[in-house]
Amino acid sequence: MNGHESWKPxxxxxxxxxxxPGAEALVGYLAGIDLTALLTAEKALVFRGFGVRPETLDPVMDLLLPRRLAYVHGNSPRTKVGRNVYTSTxxxxxxxxxxxxxLSYAASWPARLLFFCQIAAETGGATPVVDAALWxxxxxxxxxADFAGGLRYQQNLHDGMGLGKSWRETFETDSRDEVEEFLADSGADWQWTVxxxxxxxxxxATTRHPVTGAEVWFNQADQWHPAGLDDEIAKVMTQVMAQDELPQSVTFADGSPIPDEYVTQIRDRGLAAAIDVDWRVGDLLLIDNVLTAHGRRPYTGDRRILVAMSD
Known part of the structure; x- marks a missing residue:
């Protein structure tokens, strides 16, 4: 395991x-450190006890995420609530x-993700994080070995009515020309349908960190494959629809199916190796998006975690 099995944020x-305590003090601390070096070394940072509030979040976020990115080509449902700030999935x-x-299924992805706890769940709701090299x-x-040849992801993005997200929501634009330019730059194949x-x-299926060179598991095979789904409605959908018609699906690069047992192994071992970050109001979690993968535990009550990302 190369000694990283004891890792935690x-x-x-x-x-x-x-x-x-206070957001102003946190800003002062962040201004005086080499955040990139610290994050690369630690892979994930939890800022706890500073009492950050939504109205004091922006100055902190500006230091943690120097260039906030829009969630373009994202496949999960979320709401935009500020300047490239979104609700969690x-x-x-x-x-x-x-x-x-x-965005590990995309041609480009954010280098950093930031999570902010505005409302903590009544029970549960932790954000598990895992060392992606350990995974x-x-x-x-x-x-x-079977994944070494890579994966093929397919999305069917509706025109305003249908299952999953529309192409307008996914690319945050009404312009087909802008979508085509984005997809051409990403090397994707696309087709407009009725x-x-x-x-x-x-x-x-894997990538290497640009600084450390560490090879990490870096794909979303289990989230795009029906065998990885807990959602009963989604499971029924895969039974009544052809794979080519699903909102999203995945195969090996040559089009051959990925075995169900591979998908459950990927899902279960990632979750088993993860460390839970339990939320308190005002907490922030900053992760290196290549070195660290994340998820979400079930919860009860209200929960509001805001998310932003940076290159």
């Missing part, structure tokens, strides 16, 4: 860094969201 508090509270690196190491050698837009793209 670094927790930073006013006491641990010798400053007063609006998926029913009773379901687990399995481990994944944000890769945990998988059986035959599975890793119902909307079909997108197909080949992607590797």
């Amino acid at each position: 670094l927790e930073i508090s006013p006491e641990s860094v010798g400053c007063a 609006e998926y029913p509270a009773r379901y687990t969201i399995s481990m994944h690196n944000e 890769l190491d945990s998988l059986d050698p035959q599975l890793r 119902d909307g837009l079909r997108v197909s793209q080949l992607r590797p």
Whole structure:
């Protein structure tokens, strides 16, 4: 396991860094450190006890995420609530969201993700995080060998009425020309249909961190494959619709099916190796989106976690 099986996020508090509580003090601390080096070394940082509030979040976010990105080509439902700030995935509270690196199915992805707890759940609702190199190491050698050729992801994005997200929601534009330019730049194949837009793209199963060189598991095979779904409605949908008609699906790069047992192994071992970050109001979690994958535990009561990302 290369010694990283004991990894956990670094927790930073006013006491641990010798400053007063408050967003202003956190801004001062962040301005005086090499955040990139710290995040690369630790993979994930939890800022706890600073008392950050929604109205004091922006100055903190500007230092943690120097260039905030729009959630373009994102496949999960969420609401935009500020300047490239979104709600976390609006998926029913009773379901687990399995481990994944944000936009790992796309041609480009954010380098960092930031989560902010505005409302903590009554019970549950932790954000599990996992060392993505440890996740890769945990998988059986035959599975890793079979994934070495990469994956093909397919999306069917409707034109305003249908299952899943529309192409307008996915690309945050009403312009077909802008969508086509984005897809051409990403190397994807696409086709406009009577119902909307079909997108197909080949992607590797792993990637390497640009600084450390660490190889990590970096795909969303289990989230795009019916065997990885807990949602009963989604399971029924896969039974009554052809794979080519589903809102999203995945195969090996050559089009051959990915075995169900591979998908459950990927999902279950990622979750088993994860460390839960339990939320308190005002907490922030910053992760390196290549070195660290994340998910969500089920919860009860209200929960509002805001998310933003940066290159």
